[in-house]
Amino acid sequence: MSTLFDAMWAGDDAVVRALRDGADPEGRSGEGETPLYQASVQNRPAAVRLLLAAGADPGRASGTDAVDLPLCGAACGGHAEVVRALLAAGAAPDQEEEFGYTALAWAVRLGHTEVARELLAAGADPGRPGPDGLAPLTAAARRGSPSLVRALLEYGAGRDRRAAAGALDEARRWIGVDMAAVLRRGLLDGGDGGGGAGDTYEAVVRRVPEDGGITVVVELLRADGAPGRGDERQTGHAAIATLLEGTLGLPVMPEELAGRALRCGDPEQEDWTTAVAALTERAGAADPAGSSGTSVVSAAATGWCADPEPLRRAFGARVLGALPGGGADAVEVLRGLAARCAEAYQSADARALGAREPALSAVVALGRLADPGAVPELLGLAGHPDPEVRQQVGAALAGLVPGGDAVATGVLVRLSRDPVPRVRDWATLALAELPDDTPVVRDALAARLADPDPETSAEAARGLALRQDPRAVEALAAILADGDTEGPARETALAALDHLADPRVRTRLEWTLPRGR
Structure with a gap:
């Protein structure tokens, strides 16, 4: 052995x-x-x-x-x-x-x-209690993991309404709690951390972004700096409460859902995105008072878009952008918000988070609604100091700019030269999607063929292939022969081959294998 x-x-x-x-x-x-x-x-x-x-x-x-x-x-x-x-x-x-x-x-x-x-x-x-008597759904709610709760619900844990109600109570109990303080207190109450009686401790707290939220990790150090006891807990309890309320069919006021999103303060976290999804689902149902769900949610979101609090405006924009069918009213509200953001980002507080989030959310929402009437407002945010806003402007304009719009073309050309690779990538994609075939567009795309970002150069080659520009051929060959064999740049290059008119050239490129394979 x-x-x-x-x-x-x-x-x-x-x-x-x-x-x-x-x-x-x-x-x-x-x-x-x-x-x-x-x-x-x-x-x-x-x-x-x-x-x-x-x-x-x-x-x-x-x-x-x-x-x-x-x-x-x-x-x-x-x-x-x-x-x-x-x-x-x-x-x-x-x-x-x-x-x-x-x-x-x-x-x-x-x-x-x-x-x-x-x-x-x-x-x-999915319903078998653990040795502590907790059903898996309740244990996942206590843990604060929305992804675990989703998995359990998908496999039938929500069919036991009593268990789902218990898990909901558990999730609500932890919303807004100072998790670091709770974990530290639990560690101190649970033992001496491996040291002797009378030891003093330093609590080291880390907040790790993962699983659509934040995991709080607390570790107690002994007086000599050696690690003692540790514990961790996730903080997606608001998202879990929203998920379980939906499972149980419990109505929740829009303002309560907005509060949960704003408490986390990050549009990419589960507490925020789950609240937006819940309001979107509600918009498809009838309101108890007889109004349509869409009108109730739309009215609330419109009010949030005019709120003095920047994050509330951002939340309102995300909700309007996600509503089923969008609608002219939503586009007008979002265009107004984007215009105000374009004026604000040049002010003294342009670097503050509050100047970023409403602008980013307005652009994302307008991109989803894809109304050509919003092009001027999107262009107004193309110079925003935050690169993610500029990136989303390029993404929103892709396929949206009408032919002959020299101003929009000029903005996209400028964005295609941005110092940030993701901004160049999306701006180049938007250039490729323009209906125009002009020397300005072709030259802007050709200038990106040697871009150090492979996805940007692949989009440039695709745009030239769409226009039957011979400069696309060798660029595509280089990507297929020398680029990442599994990355998105190769996928873009392969898709571009469909646009080549010469069948002999297309066949040659289709047979171009990665070197060394």
Whole structure:
């Protein structure tokens, strides 16, 4: 057995040699640990498959008391590929180890959504309580992970209305709570952090953007700086409450949903996007008072767009842009907001967050509604100091600019020279989509063929191919021969081949293989 365990540390080829030389895949170390459990905990998917192929039992417990399951060990670490391998080999998704923990119970409590999805797809019970008595949905709500809650709902956890209501109560309980303070207090109350009595502690707090929100990580350090105890919790409780209210069919006032979005303050986080989605869904239903859902939500969003608070204006814009069918009224409100933002970004507070978010949200919303009447307002924000706003202006103008608009063409040419690659990429795409075929457009596209950003150069080549410009041919050949074999630039180049009129040239480029392959 020492040979096989030594091989585990030496690499997968060493494992192959040890098994070929007769090492027992079901043997145990002096501490009773099995090779399969060790490989599962260490996230060694190739070694796991080798051991399984050699006859290791995926359901055999490890450890001195034989209580640790490979599936649970992999779930604790969030090792999704190992979990897939164990399940494919016949591991029971709901097998319990010590204290009644299953792999799903571990995955939910530790925030490993991909692992949870693998287990649920393999038949793990989405309603089975953990050893603490909490249903998975409630445990996921306490954890603060919207993606875990979504996964459980997709696999039927919401059919138990009592469990869903309990999870909703749990999520609401944590909305707006100072999570760092709660975790620190829990760590101090739960033990001495590994030090002796009377130790003093420094609490180190990290806020990690992940899973559509923020994970708060708190660690206590001893007086000498050595790590003691630690804990973490996600903060997507507002999004979870909104999801569960929708599952239970509970009405929520638009202002309450707006408050949840504004509390997180980030249009990319789940608390914000889930509130927008909930209002969009409500817009498709009848209001209890008899008004249409669209009119109620639209009226609220229109009011938010005129609010003195910048983030509230941004939220209103995102909602209007997401409403089913949009509508002329929404476009006019958003055009007005964009015009005000264009005037404001040149003021003294142009670098403040408040000057950025309404402008960005107005551009995103107008891009989604795709009304050509909004082109002047979009052009007015093309010089915004924030590169993401400029990038979204290029994206919004793609396919929207009418033929013969020299002003819009000039703005896109300027954006195609922007110092930020993503801005150049989207502006070049918008140039490629212009209905005009003029020397100004062709030369602007040709100037981007040698762009250091491969996606920008691919869009330029596509734009020239659309116009049957011979300069596209060698540019496309270079991308197909020398570029990333799996990146978006190659996909754009392959799509551009359909626009080449000469069948011989098209065939030659279709047969251009990456060099060295």
